[in-house]
Amino acid sequence: MPRAGVLILLYHRVTEPDADPQRLAVRPAHFAAHLEAIRAAADVLSLAELVTALDAGRLPARGIVVTFDDGYADNATTAAPLLTAAHVPATFFLTSRYVDGTREFWWDELEQILLGPAVLPPALRLSLDGAAWVADLGTAAAWTPATVAAHRGWTVEDRDPTPRHVAYRALCTALKPMTGAARTHVLDALAAQARLTPMIRPTHRPMRASEALALARTPGLSVGAHSASHPSLAALPVSDQRAELLESRNTLTHLTQAPIAHMAYPFGGRGDQSWRTRRAARAAGYTAACANEPGLVRSRAARFRLPRVLVRDWDAATFTGQLERWFDA
Numbered sequence: 402m403p404r405a406g407v408l409i410l411l412y413h414r415v416t417e418p419d420a421d422p423q424r425l426a427v428r429p430a431h432f433a434a435h436l437e438a439i440r441a442a443a444d445v446l447s448l449a450e451l452v453t454a455l456d457a458g459r460l461p462a463r464g465i466v467v468t469f470d471d472g473y474a475d476n477a478t479t480a481a482p483l484l485t486a487a488h489v490p491a492t493f494f495l496t497s498r499y500v501d502g503t504r505e506f507w508w509d510e511l512e513q514i515l516l517g518p519a520v521l522p523p524a525l526r527l528s529l530d531g532a533a534w535v536a537d538l539g540t541a542a543a544w545t546p547a548t549v550a551a552h553r554g555w556t557v558e559d560r561d562p563t564p565r566h567v568a569y570r571a572l573c574t575a576l577k578p579m580t581g582a583a584r585t586h587v588l589d590a591l592a593a594q595a596r597l598t599p600m601i602r603p604t605h606r607p608m609r610a611s612e613a614l615a616l617a618r619t620p621g622l623s624v625g626a627h628s629a630s631h632p633s634l635a636a637l638p639v640s641d642q643r644a645e646l647l648e649s650r651n652t653l654t655h656l657t658q659a660p661i662a663h664m665a666y667p668f669g670g671r672g673d674q675s676w677r678t679r680r681a682a683r684a685a686g687y688t689a690a691c692a693n694e695p696g697l698v699r700s701r702a703a704r705f706r707l708p709r710v711l712v713r714d715w716d717a718a719t720f721t722g723q724l725e726r727w728f729d730a
């Protein structure tokens with residue numbers, strides 16, 4: 402008899418975008434198949450039920466919790482109806498400043514500027530934390546729509562085929578530990594060099610406040626926090642970490658008119674949350690927090706470092722096989 406364990410699944414998007422360099426999207430047909438596989442494989446429970454079960458020392462033998470990070474509109478328009486139809490509960494961790502905001506998520510804006518059809522200068526020049534940063538784009542400065550289309554299937558797991566991809570990857574890394582204000586400053590400078598005004602593409606729209614409120618009011622679905630501006634929290638001074646954790650909790654409590662009990666650390670890896678981050682999350686009033694570190698939730702799991710596994714755009718058979726591997730691990 403295997404030990405009791407609960408698997409927390411991490412999704413980001415349910416859609417089929419033209420380009421998906423971070424591999425965040427699961428196409429709707431696959432997501433519907435995942436929900437069927439989830440119900441067949443385990444007991445489904447909400448994150449709140451998992452925390453209650455942990456507190457009571459009564460974990461289900463084999464449970465699954467579904468979560469979403471970031472707060473893309475497709476969570477509300479596409480994922481939520483599928484979840485409701487399949488009677489699978491889920492928690493949506495929203496990045497509070499992007500809800501009803503005027504910008505795309507910062508990694509999407511980088512993609513829009515660097516991997517889209519904008520004509521860039523031959524040398525991109527930015528100031529990153531006070532240090533000069535230059536990217537020589539050479540002939541990749543001007544891309545035709547055909548070049549953009551040719552690179553649409555590229556992801557960060559591939560090699561960088563052009564200097565634009567090198568710049569995209571470098572800036573994803575450089576912007577991750579910045580405060581929201583510093584990051585916006587860099588993005589504005591980058592957009593100015595590309596002579597474009599960052600706009601929200603309908604395919605990359607963050608959720609509206611009305612959609613967040615509707616999610617929070619849908620039985621089985623709940624909203625949690627994912628920071629205010631999506632930094633790698635552990636990289637920030639503790640006072641900034643606290644501010645991010647409190648702002649997102651306050652904003653989302655107000656927006657959803659519901660208590661925000663849970664959060665998920667942006668990026669969520671080992672380097673993105675330290676013991677100081679976890680302590681700050683507890684002090685900010687959350688009762689549990691999800692990481693992005695693989696593993697099963699066991700009876701003695703740390704409430705502020707709940708393991709989660711990242712789900713990709715797998716077909717039903719691949720996903721089912723992966724569930725078994727996660728449960729066996």
Ligand SMILES: [Zn+2]
Nearest residue numbers: 470471667668
């Ligand atoms: Zn995230």
